[in-house]
Amino acid sequence: MIDLTHIDELARRLSGLVPPGLRESREELQENFKAVLQSGLAKLDLVTREEFDVQRAVLLRTREKLEALEAQVRQLEAGNAAPAPSDTPAQPH
Template sequence: MIDFNQLDDLARRLSDLVPPGLRQSREELQSTFKGALQAGLGKLDLVTREEFDVQRAVLLRTREKLDALEQTVAALEARAPGTPPAAPPTAP
């Protein structure tokens, strides 16, 4: 999600950069800047920090489970007589 308070602040800062002669239409410029920023950011495929952290945690848990399964398979293969060893896992 986009933090609209930050967009308001950025639009305000951009409108503050406008020369003093054009400041009469400051609110209009601020609104235009805000609309342009929202439109531009809306086209990007962004995720929130929270969503990113959740997916990172899921990936870490999945990696741990995969490592445990690889160890289990290796142990089972070592115990099974006459079974050819499996090919080593490929790196991601």
């Protein structure tokens, strides 16, 4: 969810830029600015910082597990690459 205090502040700044002749409807303009900003931001596919941090932590754990599994596969492959015992039967002495 977007922090509405930032949207309110931006709407106030925008309404402050309105020419003096239109200042009578300043509150109405400020509400319109706020509505347009909220609508525009809602259309964007944004996540909160908290959601981003959670997904980043999940990705980090996944990467660590993947690296551990890759190392394990390399060890198994190295073990299978070792020379196999000879197929010729041992001859008695």
